[in-house]
Amino acid sequence: MSGLAVELVGLTKTFGGAKGDEVNVAAVRGVDLGIQAGEFFTLLGPSGCGKTTTLRLIAGFETPTAGEVLIEGRPMSQVPAHRRPVNMVFQNYALFPHLTVAENVAFGPRVRGMARAERDRRVQEALELVRLPDVGRRKPAQLSGGQQQRVALARALINEPAVLLLDEPLGALDLKLRKRMQVELKHLQQEVGITFVYVTHDQEEALAMSDRIAVMNDGMVLQVGTPVEVYERPATRFVADFIGETNFLPAQVALREGDGLWLTLEGGRLLARQPAEALQQGQAVTLALRPEKIDLAPSNAGGLGGVVQEVVYIGTDTRFVVRLASGAQVVARLQNIGERGLGEFGVGDAVTLLCAPADVHVLNN
Amino acid sequence: MNTRGRLWVLIGPPAIVLLAFFVLPMINMGSFSLRQGSFGAARQLWTIEHYRAFAANEAFQRLLLRSTWLALATSLLTVILAYPVAYHLAFKAGGRRMTLMMLLLVPAWTSFLLRILAWKLILGSEGLFSVALQALGLMQEPRPILLYTPTAVVVALVYSWLPFVALPIFAALQRIDVRLLEAAADLGCPPWRAFVRVTLPLSVPGVAAGFFFVFIPTLGEWVTPALVGGADGVMYGNIIQDQFARALNWPMGSLMSLVMLAAMLGLLGLLVGLARLLRLDLEVV
Numbered sequence: 001m002s003g004l005a006v007e008l009v010g011l012t013k014t015f016g017g018a019k020g021d022e023v024n025v026a027a028v029r030g031v032d033l034g035i036q037a038g039e040f041f042t043l044l045g046p047s048g049c050g051k052t053t054t055l056r057l058i059a060g061f062e063t064p065t066a067g068e069v070l071i072e073g074r075p076m077s078q079v080p081a082h083r084r085p086v087n088m089v090f091q092n093y094a095l096f097p098h099l100t101v102a103e104n105v106a107f108g109p110r111v112r113g114m115a116r117a118e119r120d121r122r123v124q125e126a127l128e129l130v131r132l133p134d135v136g137r138r139k140p141a142q143l144s145g146g147q148q149q150r151v152a153l154a155r156a157l158i159n160e161p162a163v164l165l166l167d168e169p170l171g172a173l174d175l176k177l178r179k180r181m182q183v184e185l186k187h188l189q190q191e192v193g194i195t196f197v198y199v200t201h202d203q204e205e206a207l208a209m210s211d212r213i214a215v216m217n218d219g220m221v222l223q224v225g226t227p228v229e230v231y232e233r234p235a236t237r238f239v240a241d242f243i244g245e246t247n248f249l250p251a252q253v254a255l256r257e258g259d260g261l262w263l264t265l266e267g268g269r270l271l272a273r274q275p276a277e278a279l280q281q282g283q284a285v286t287l288a289l290r291p292e293k294i295d296l297a298p299s300n301a302g303g304l305g306g307v308v309q310e311v312v313y314i315g316t317d318t319r320f321v322v323r324l325a326s327g328a329q330v331v332a333r334l335q336n337i338g339e340r341g342l343g344e345f346g347v348g349d350a351v352t353l354l355c356a357p358a359d360v361h362v363l364n365n
Numbered sequence: 366m367n368t369r370g371r372l373w374v375l376i377g378p379p380a381i382v383l384l385a386f387f388v389l390p391m392i393n394m395g396s397f398s399l400r401q402g403s404f405g406a407a408r409q410l411w412t413i414e415h416y417r418a419f420a421a422n423e424a425f426q427r428l429l430l431r432s433t434w435l436a437l438a439t440s441l442l443t444v445i446l447a448y449p450v451a452y453h454l455a456f457k458a459g460g461r462r463m464t465l466m467m468l469l470l471v472p473a474w475t476s477f478l479l480r481i482l483a484w485k486l487i488l489g490s491e492g493l494f495s496v497a498l499q500a501l502g503l504m505q506e507p508r509p510i511l512l513y514t515p516t517a518v519v520v521a522l523v524y525s526w527l528p529f530v531a532l533p534i535f536a537a538l539q540r541i542d543v544r545l546l547e548a549a550a551d552l553g554c555p556p557w558r559a560f561v562r563v564t565l566p567l568s569v570p571g572v573a574a575g576f577f578f579v580f581i582p583t584l585g586e587w588v589t590p591a592l593v594g595g596a597d598g599v600m601y602g603n604i605i606q607d608q609f610a611r612a613l614n615w616p617m618g619s620l621m622s623l624v625m626l627a628a629m630l631g632l633l634g635l636l637v638g639l640a641r642l643l644r645l646d647l648e649v650v
Contacts, residue, residue, distance in 0.1 A: 061547050081550040088551045094544040098566045108552040159552065
């Protein structure tokens, strides 16, 4: 069945506010989202942006102040958490410390009254799915963080939910393990075909795993799109800033040339691909430039000129900070390949910044 | 000072206290139970006649058995009554928690004797129950209600112990991560089932602490039965006291104390074994 697994309509959650409380925090403000069945969907944003609250509203742990959650087309306002066809992987796993791993995994089927033999078989299957077939008799406290994480996954997946909700499930793991689990989780999702709604503040994680990402800030969804869309064509300055590193430069629309647009800024000019929305000549805009998409050429040969102010070697790349005539600083990254990158330019060298028109992103102020 | 030296400084004082006030008195009691009499020459004579006398005395054994039942009933009742109080404090009280906690604890700051004596008045012929029953026309003349019965002993003891049992249960409940309850709901448990499968087992350490906290001193209790128990409410502790204070039979008193200690240890072992059998975690997770 294709169609929407989860639909959020004008979803709003305000905390506090009982009896004229002066603190009235809007955690989620009018969120509209449609999450496709079978999709790996990520809610991405800084802490306090409302992503976890949104997830808890879907799970039923919070009641919306306004708006509606629909799961597989069914409104959930009258459905308590324990009857929703969703399961959650909690941030710190929330494994039951008094039960063994197998009992933890069997918890859902047991509550639903599954027969013992069937249950035992499913538990073993679920543990094999997360590649932990031999730890069933242990207590959660005897497992490593990564193993506990897998048990939490198995405990949720065994119920074959319509939607699996994951609240920063890799947050407590170290970097190496996190990277490995990202790949595993993605494979697992493709294997079981369940809709994943994944909450994270880690933009790299979101880019690497998601089919689509909703970038959230201040309780609102700013942009929904594929990883390529949100990275390459950020809708707002916040999105551009939050996902990856971005240089923001004030500029003015100069003139149109074919499907390109010339922009002037102090210290030179740049050609951008014509953006979708119409821009007036002379209009003030902001340019968003990714450091890795900026190339440096020796001397000041037209374009945008500047002086190298800082050179930092960071292994795969070399990071240059270039000061423009306006005094603005631009970060450029060159990969260390052959003659490029390392040692190519030194502090004080005059350089020209080169950027392909498609990579010059124009944000309307 | 080296590590070993520091260790002795730390262990020394408590070790001396334990030796002086626990180990030596126990040895003394053990040896006293084997003497013929309390004073003079009889005190120097070794004998096992008191052991024989105890084994032959069915009244003593009945009393020990009844005291055990009373202590069990008191502990169980206190736990059952304290649990909802602790649950409310931990999960439902919100901003009123401190106030409610004070209301629970402040009465316990008055003297233990006063609280027991208060029950003597409440259950007495001019007390609350008697007056109320008369007013309702259910009773014709002033009479004490329950006073001087084993029930009065249980009532007074449950009342006195309640705050002290509510506290460890409260502490255990408060340690429970609310996300575990959310996880239970997430996995399909309605609230009551989440309580049975998650909250209750995780609060067992607090319940066990509260239970033993009541059971152990209640088994040896003698003040409360002396005040509100009457003739039927006499407990094992009272006859131990009688051996020392009235009969001046210190060897028998010592022996009876040792028997009680053994009975208590045996019961505790039994209860711990039962908990193991039910796979309940008595230790703090």
